[in-house]
Amino acid sequence: MNATLAETATGGNSTFGELVLRHRRAAGLTQAALAGAAGLSIRALSDLERGRSRAAQRRSARALADALALTGEDRTFFLEAARQGRQRAGTAVRASGAPLALPPVVSRLVGRSVELNQLRQAAAAAREAESGVVVSLVGHPGVGKTALAAAAAHLLRPSFPDGVFALDLRGMDDEPVTPRAALDALLRALGVPSPQAPATVPQQEREFRSLLAGRRVLFVLDNAADETQVRPLLARVPGTLTLITCRRALAGLESGRWIWLDPLSPADAVALVASIAGEERIAAEPEAAAELAELCGNLPLAMRIAGNRLASRPQWSVSYLVSLLRNENTRLVALSAGDLRVRSAFEMSYRRLSGPAREVFGRLAFLPGPDFGVEVAAVATGLPVPQMRVHLDELADANLILASPEDGRYSYHDLLRLFARERFEEETSGAPEVSTVVDAAVDHLLGSATEAARWFHPEAAGAGGRFGSREEAERWLDRETACWAAAQRLAAHAGRHREVLALADALYWYAEVRSRQLPWEEVFERGLEAARELAARAAEAKMLNLLGWVRYHCLAEDAAALATHQRALAVAGEAGEVEERAKALRHLAVVLLRMGRTDEALAHVRRAVAGARRLGFWTGQGTVLNTLGEILRAAGRPREALSVHRSVLSYLEIYRGGATADTYRFFRSRTLQMIGADLAELADWPRAARRYRAARELFREGRNTAEEAEAAVQEGVAWREAGDHAAAADCLRSALAEFTEPAARWSRARTLVELAKTLELTGQAGAAAEHRRSALHLCRRLGTPAARRLAAELERVADPPTLRPESRR
Structure with missing residues (x-):
């Protein structure tokens, strides 16, 4: 008695x-x-x-005839049979009539508890809703829409005592089921014999809704094509719930709800494959299982296929399957098991795209970076922006690309990107077409990033070009970070050394204000390799200095930074590059100070001061003088340090006209911060706190969040020493709210310790102990020399000698 929609709508053998x-x-x-x-x-x-x-559509029938090499009468008969089949398909209805039974419940539904709960809520709402409730389950091909709908229908069956019916609308086929055929199937499922069924779609709709009055029924409309197909099938009466699965959003449906299905979380993806292949087997290779999920993009269909392949091949290890999937050229081939194929799921959506959208889908898959904007998409394809938006909308509606929360940005699922590249290479001339796309995108991204970065030079009164202001340039660099970094990587592989070096050279001043957010080591290492390929010794010295700065300032790798700056000093000397030699000496002084070698640091910075006289104030002199003051303070000479830093504050006003407003503000805030440290060393805590507060406010104006947080820590310590514990705790908590990124773990650990000291003074010993435990955990994970020293200190506080067992003997 069970029947699927395909049987109902198309009849028996074709x-x-x-x-x-x-x-x-x-x-x-x-x-x-x-x-x-x-x-x-x-x-x-x-x-x-x-x-x-x-039957097949006209073009598909012709393609089959071509593939079968049919000619003459055979071809004519073949195409005529296809035409007659199309005519019959529009009106054929199975005469027997049978309930439209649910598909079997999908075993091992993993990671969809949130969505199932949303569907429970929809079922509850359907009781009172005047037009029932309609929910569309939307997402990428293979994301598990049908599996979720089937599981929900079985789960909710008790809430719908008058019937639960499922129809496959075959929306991805060449000839989707017509509304008339679907309504005929629904009416027969509700007890209307075919001879008594209304003749037209409007009559069928009225009969359908009248039969549902006073009933509680759930419908699953699987694999819908579009709104036109679905709209006549919506019950729209109280007590009914309609679940629709579709690869498009069906945004034209009135009063509908939407549930967007994303790929599984990594943990759920591993759990899914473990439920198929065996939990012990997957648990035995946790790293390989995690990589398997990553290679499958956490897509449920891909994970099920991977699980089936492992289950059917008990001699395979998870690592072996992973090795098959690592090759991008064969990954989609490897993701097949029996009649389950990832490529086939993608192919159905791809075939329904317009020709231009197919080409755009393929071309954009080669763009550098994890996502892209409309602008670079238009550049890479040579299409006007308005036309590109139309094609991107079509691709997003088909769920072949994902529209990001940020307006105008899009991304591919990893497997869909591979599929798009594969189709594009098969349908075009291949490598030459790909090179055209990649070169256009790389040219645009490198050129734009280099131009934007120049706005951050201290003396850039206005860089001109495509960006109208530093703020506009900053927004572009922030938004396109992953893309211009990927473009630099591709350019390096292609041997475009001058462009790679130009970008690295321009980015330093931007790096100063984004020091915690980006993998600067990679950016400047590529610049260094390019300088060496070009035999540009002065540029090599500069890249070494930038790389060394990253290693101590961003990565806290002082030993590596020391070696890098020593090499920069040597190269600058060989090249006769006075400016980079002075900068190398200053960087060496900073690193030596960080390593506790104060006398050596002072000697190096004095040499840097002498060499910096040929540098401009904003590009060298001011920074070197501030470093001299820092080292004098560390050497136990805070009054001399204060004098140096106050002189720098005076120079800032003298040379103010030669810098941008942003440069002036940042430099002034840094100098005020150093004056605060000098006053703290002199135990003038209230004045120190006020200087730190002034620095914080300027950092905030410039949106320098990392620097603002560091100044907040210093202000908090100063207020604590001045006796204002409430103000101290506020400052330290403000800093902790910023130190959340992995790169800020050392700063977070230090801040937790300072907050613990402050809370102890207010009698909050329990909270203080908890903060120390958190700091100790971070220090152990970091493992740097400074972190190990702080960890040892924290361990002594947690287990003082008077409490140790040996001290009690």
Whole structure:
């Protein structure tokens, strides 16, 4: 008695399908070979041959005839059979009539508890809603829409005592089920015999809704094509819940709800494959299992296929399957098990795209970076921005690309990106077309990033070009970070050394204000390699100095930074580069100070001061003088340090006209911060706190959040020493709110310790102990020399000698 929509709407065996089958066997072709030659999915061809589809569209029939090499009368008969099949498919209705039964419940539904709860809420709302409730489940091909709908329908069956029905609308087929055929199936499921069924769609709709009055019924409309197909099938009466699965958003449906399905979390993806292949087997190789989930993009269909492959091959290790999937060129081939194929799921959506959208889908898959904006998409394809928006909307509606929360940005699922590249290379001339796309994107990204970065030079009164202000340039650099970094990487591989070096050179001043957010080591290492390839010794010295700065300032790797700056000093000397030699000496002084070698640091910075006289104030002199003051303070000479820093504050006003407002503000805030440290060393805590507060406010104005947080820590310590514990705690908590990124773990650990000291003074011993435990955990994870020293100090506080067992003997 069970029936699917395909059987109801298309009838029994298809004459055209039998004809295809005979010709395929006569030609000695497999289904996969014929489907590939004709540009069809294997599923579509299989459905034709088994009679699940009555015929093919005109172009598909011609493609099959071409693939089968049919000519003359054979070809004419073949195409005529297809035409007659199309005519019959629009009106055929199975006469027997049977309930539209739910598909079997999907075992091992993992990671969808939130969505199931949303569907429970929708079922509850359907009781009172005047027009019932309609929920569309939308997402990428293979994300598990049908599995979720089936699981929800079985789960909610007790809430719908008058019936639960499922229809496959075959929205991805060449000939989706018509509204008339679907309504006929629904009416027969509700007890209307075919001879008594209304003749027109409007009459069918009225009859359908009248039959549902006073009933509680759930419908699953699976694999919908579009709003036009679905709209007549919506019950719109109280007590009904309609679940629709579709690869498009169906945004035109009135009063609907939408649940967007994302790929699983990494943990849920591993749990899914473990439920299929065996938990012990997956648990034995946790790293390989995590990589397997990553290679599958956490896509449920891909994870099920991977699990099935492991389950059917008990001799395989997880690592072996991972090794098969690492090759991007064969990953989609490897993700197949029986009739489950990731590529086939993608192919169905791809075939329904317009021709221009297909080309855009393929071209954009080669863009550098994890996401992209409309601008670079237009540049890479040579299309106007308005036209590009139309194609991107079509791709996003088909869920072949993901529209990001930020307006105008898009991304690919990893497997869809591979599929898009594969299709593009097959349908075009291949490598030359790909090179055109990549070169256009890289040119645009490198040129724009270099131009934007120049706005951050201390003496840049206005860099001009495509950016109208530093703020606009900053927004572009922040938004396109991953893309211009990827473009630099591609340019380095392509041997475009001058452009790679130009970008690295321009980015230093931007790096100063984004020191914690980006992998600067990679950016400047590529610049260094480019300088060496070009035999540009002065540029090599500069890149070494920038790389050394990253290693101590961003990564806290003092030993590596010391070696890097020593090499920079040597190269600058060999090249006769006075400016980079002075900068190398200053950087060495900073690193030596960090390492506790104060006398050596002072000697190096004095040499840097002498060499910096030929530098401009904003590009060298001011920074070197501030460093001299820092080292004098560390050497126990805070009054001399204070004098130096106050002189720098005076110079700032003298040379103010030669710098941008942002440069002046940042430099002034740094100098005020150093004056605060000098006053703190002199135990003038209230004045020190006020200087730190002034520095914080200027950092905040410039949106220098990391620097503002560091100044907040210093202000907090100063207020604590001045006796204002409440103000101290406020400052330290403000800093902790900023130190959340992995790169800020050392700063967070230090701040936790300072907050613990402050809380102890207010009698909050429990909270203080908890903060120390958190700091100790961070220090152990960091493992740097400074972190190990702080960890040892924290361990002594937690276990003082008077409490140790040996001290009690």
